[in-house]
Amino acid sequence: MNQNKHIPLLQVKNLGLTIKNRKYLFFRKKVEILKDINFTLEKGQTLVLTGDAGSGKSSLLHILNNPDIPHTGEVLVYGKPLKDYERRDRVGFIRLLSSDYNNAINPHKRVNFILEQPLKINTDYSTVQRDYRIDRILEYVGLSSSIKYSHPGFLTSNQMLRLAFARALVMEPEILLVDSNIEKLDAQLRSHCLNMLLDCQEEKETALVICLNDIGLIKHIADNILVLSQGRQEDYGNAKFIISKPEKEITKRLIQDYNNEYRIRPER
Amino acid sequence: MLLDIRNLSIQLRSETSYIQVCKNFDLMINDGEICSLVGSSGSGKSLIINAIMGMYGHDMKVTMDYFKFRDMDLTNLSVAERRKILSSEVAIIFQEARASLDPELPIGVQMRASLGSHCFDDKWYRWPFWRFRAVNNILHKVGIKNTKQILRALPYQLSEVLCQKIIIAMALSRKPKLLIADSPISGMTSTSQVQILKLFHSYVENSKGTMLYVTNDLGPASNLMDTIKMLYCGQIVESGPKEQVINCPHHPFTQSMINAIPEFNRQVKLKMKLDVLKGDPPEFTQTPIGCPLGPRCPHADRECNTMPPIVKTKNGFFRCYYPLNMEKDNESK
Ligand code: SF4
Numbered sequence: 001m002n003q004n005k006h007i008p009l010l011q012v013k014n015l016g017l018t019i020k021n022r023k024y025l026f027f028r029k030k031v032e033i034l035k036d037i038n039f040t041l042e043k044g045q046t047l048v049l050t051g052d053a054g055s056g057k058s059s060l061l062h063i064l065n066n067p068d069i070p071h072t073g074e075v076l077v078y079g080k081p082l083k084d085y086e087r088r089d090r091v092g093f094i095r096l097l098s099s100d101y102n103n104a105i106n107p108h109k110r111v112n113f114i115l116e117q118p119l120k121i122n123t124d125y126s127t128v129q130r131d132y133r134i135d136r137i138l139e140y141v142g143l144s145s146s147i148k149y150s151h152p153g154f155l156t157s158n159q160m161l162r163l164a165f166a167r168a169l170v171m172e173p174e175i176l177l178v179d180s181n182i183e184k185l186d187a188q189l190r191s192h193c194l195n196m197l198l199d200c201q202e203e204k205e206t207a208l209v210i211c212l213n214d215i216g217l218i219k220h221i222a223d224n225i226l227v228l229s230q231g232r233q234e235d236y237g238n239a240k241f242i243i244s245k246p247e248k249e250i251t252k253r254l255i256q257d258y259n260n261e262y263r264i265r266p267e268r
Numbered sequence: 269m270l271l272d273i274r275n276l277s278i279q280l281r282s283e284t285s286y287i288q289v290c291k292n293f294d295l296m297i298n299d300g301e302i303c304s305l306v307g308s309s310g311s312g313k314s315l316i317i318n319a320i321m322g323m324y325g326h327d328m329k330v331t332m333d334y335f336k337f338r339d340m341d342l343t344n345l346s347v348a349e350r351r352k353i354l355s356s357e358v359a360i361i362f363q364e365a366r367a368s369l370d371p372e373l374p375i376g377v378q379m380r381a382s383l384g385s386h387c388f389d390d391k392w393y394r395w396p397f398w399r400f401r402a403v404n405n406i407l408h409k410v411g412i413k414n415t416k417q418i419l420r421a422l423p424y425q426l427s428e429v430l431c432q433k434i435i436i437a438m439a440l441s442r443k444p445k446l447l448i449a450d451s452p453i454s455g456m457t458s459t460s461q462v463q464i465l466k467l468f469h470s471y472v473e474n475s476k477g478t479m480l481y482v483t484n485d486l487g488p489a490s491n492l493m494d495t496i497k498m499l500y501c502g503q504i505v506e507s508g509p510k511e512q513v514i515n516c517p518h519h520p521f522t523q524s525m526i527n528a529i530p531e532f533n534r535q536v537k538l539k540m541k542l543d544v545l546k547g548d549p550p551e552f553t554q555t556p557i558g559c560p561l562g563p564r565c566p567h568a569d570r571e572c573n574t575m576p577p578i579v580k581t582k583n584g585f586f587r588c589y590y591p592l593n594m595e596k597d598n599e600s601k
Contacts, residue, residue, distance in 0.1 A: 053429055053457050157309055158548040184455045186308045186484035187528040191542040198539055213457045216487070220530040221539060240538075258458040262465045264491040264514065265531065 007079045009207055010041040010064075010175055014073035017059060017231075033059050034231045037073070039224070041175065044205040048218050048239065050254065051228035057211045060228070061177050064209065065096045077175075088122040095173035099193060100181035101160040105152050111163060112148040115170055122171065133170065141166045141196070161189060165196055173206065180211035194221060215258040219243055227251050270446060270478050271297040271320075274334040278312070278319050278502070280552070281327045289315055289552050290502030297446070297478055302468075302492055304481040306525065307499030310549055313482050314363065316502075317448055321360065322351040338445070356384075359444035361452045365431035369423040375434055376419030379403045382438050406441045407434075411463045429456055436464060440471060447471065448480045453488060461488055468492060487529045490514060495584070498522050501550065501560035508584025518581070518591040520565050521545075559588070567592075 015037040021029040034056045041047050049057045063069050067082045067090075075082045077093050085093070098104035105114060115137065119130045135145045141162040152160060168176060182193055198221065200206050212218050218225060222239035227250060235248045246252045276293040279286040290312050297303045307313050319330045324347075335342045335350075337357075342350045362368040370378055380399040388398055407415045410433045423431060436452055449468070453461045469492060471477045481493060490496075496513040498506040498521060506519040517523045524545045545564045556562045558573040565572070567590045576587045 051457075052459060053427070156548045156551065180455070187486065187525050188308050188544055190485075191528040191544045195541050195544065198541060214487075215458065216529065216531040219538075220542075254458060257462050260458070260462045260465070262462070262469075262489055262491045263487065264510070 008040040009043050009078065011076040011079070012037055012039050012064075012073070013076065014038065015060070015063065015075065016072040017056075017063060017069070018072070032231055034063075034071075037226075037228075037233050039226055039233075039236055041207050041209065041224075043174070043207055044201055045223045046201065046208040046210065046221055047224045047226060048222040049209065049211050049226050049228060050213060050218065051234075051250070052230075054230075055228040056231045057228055058179065061096070061179060061209065061211060064094060064175075065177055091118065091122050091173075092171050093173060094175045094177065095168045095171055096177045096179070097168035098164060098179055098181065099161070099185065100179070101157075101164040104164060105160065105167070107151065107153050110149055110151055111155075114152070114163070114167055115148075118167070118170055137166045137170050140169070157189060158192065161185075161193055162196075165200075169200070172204070175207045175209065176200070178208060178210040180213065182210070183212065183214055183217075197221070215243065215255055227254070269296060269336070270299050270301075270338060271295065271480075272334065272336040273320065273332060276316070276319060276330070276332045278315055279329040280315075281329070282553075286329060287552050288502075288555075290319075293502070293504065295320075295480075295497075297480060299478055300472060300476060302472060302479040302481055302494045303497065304483060304489075304493040304495070305497050305499050306483055306486055308525075308549055309484055310551075311499045312502040312552075313484075313499060314450060316499075317360065317450060317480075317482065321354060321358065321448075322347040357445040359439035359442050359447050361432075361435055361439050361447070361449040363450045365435045366423050366426075366428055368435060369431060371423055374420055374422060375426075376403065379419070379434070379438055379441070383441060387442055402441060403437075406437045409440075409467060410434075410437045411460055412437075429460065432456070433460070433464070436467070440467065443475060444477065446478050446480065448482070450482045451484060452481075454483075454485070458488075465489055465492055485529075486514070486525055487531075498525070501555055502552075503560060503587070505561070505588070506584070506586040508581060508586075512582065512584065516593040516596040518579075518586045518593060519588050520567055520592065521561055523592055 015034060016032070017034040018030055018032050021031055037060060039047065049060060051057055063071050064075060067075055082090060112134065115134045116130055119125055119133060125133065134148065138145050138147065143159060143162050143166065152163065155163065178197065182190060185193060197208060201208060218239060224237065225239040225242055226233065227235035227248065229250045234250050235242060242251060243255060246255055273295045276290065277288070278290040280289050293316065305313055318324050324330065332343070337354065340353065342353065380403055383399050383402060387402070388395070390398065403419065404415050407418065412418055412430070412433060418426070432452065439447060453464050468479060472479060481489065483489065490510060493510050496508065496510050497504050498519065500521050506513060506517065506522050513522060514526065517526060527543050530542060547564045550556060550560065559565070559576050562568050562572050569590065571589050576589050578585045578587055579591070
């Protein structure tokens, strides 16, 4: 009977995060960073996290990336808590793509090392198998395999972005977490990055969780949207529906602020 | 005219020779205008700012034919002298906010130190503690509420966005004649973006300021700008008033920058691929002969192997052999 029930890829139930703020000798203060977050994510879908600064978007992303961070509530992958999986299985499910490639990639190591290390730690592949995998992934993101023996400092910005993608995709994850640095890239590179994400989603049915502030981009890529405010879940549902008919105060404000007078659109 | 620079050229020193990074760069900013430089990363935007302000060492060689700021002719002065004159009248907002704050001093001390006594404009009996009040006021304006905590904090305790806001507050509190902003609102939420843009607007309107707005994205602040200059490989490829550049771009690079924003393109459907220029922007060592956009341009032809001449339009110019949207231009005439 259980088998008939549909099990979602990722399910988050009542997720909460509280930190203790210590000051002086006896002064303790509890700060609730996240409280009661619930959402589900299916294969090949995109969930966008949005909200004000300091509303807990990136904390949520970090908890999904590393469940060892002490939190309350549950993160279920295929109906089983993520904590209960072995570490080497876990990295196969969820990977973080850091689009701030200049700071996220170690400039002292060669490309080969950067891509090989996750495979070495998390799989039992032999050297030949690892090599094959690296070649395949470089081909997939559109880099030539001769690049393997150069340092990241010699790559252009476009190639660095592709390398960041390659590193996120070597373990063939089913869920890709993307941080909000994607908005800091310039317009050309950002479109490139979005194109690659969409490609990846189309071909491998990867589910995406993205932090974004720009409503224009959200409209373009999101299936579902989760609006956070001071750690509370304010709004969750279909992106198109929510953006066209916002009901909560915070969503209304975000959309209104986005459509400000300093943004003109070309007449076509 | 506030700032007038003609024929700026920048060379960077490499191990063997000098590399030409930017040449034939003209910049003219009128009083009370917001001029914007838009270019992708690595097109030399920050280098140009450094060259204008005289912030460079021996690894950079800058020559220019003419440099005038307000009524002063600064062409023949040395770099140090020029910097001395400019530093009291120009404020800059740098790209990496946290890196431009002193890591060892509390924010409050730094902000008070940046306020010279010429910034004081009030009744004489309000002199005591005016710096504290001024700092508080300007922080409220950029949208920081708990000022007490922030003023005591060190830069590493604050987020990047907060540091950005503090730098903007510091720059505006000095009431400069010219404000140079290098991607000031990147990475912010739309609420704070509006707040900051409103502040810039009121600075230009009310305190008669002038701005040079440097950015890599046409989207968020396009209506704030008066003139737009598109920069590619250290060269201005298109220039003109904002309506003209955004509504009928003539240069393929401008068109691609506009197409990269999903909202600006009506034909884009949900989750459709955005069209981008193929390939990378070239490095300065390997700039192609002729049109710098050549290898990436979808409209390129044999003629593009030579440098395209400047074609004048109504209020601006562009450099291209095969311009787009020319019919629209004729219609409006
Ligand atoms: S001159 Fe030629 S290569 Fe350059 S932008 Fe125009 S069409 Fe493209």
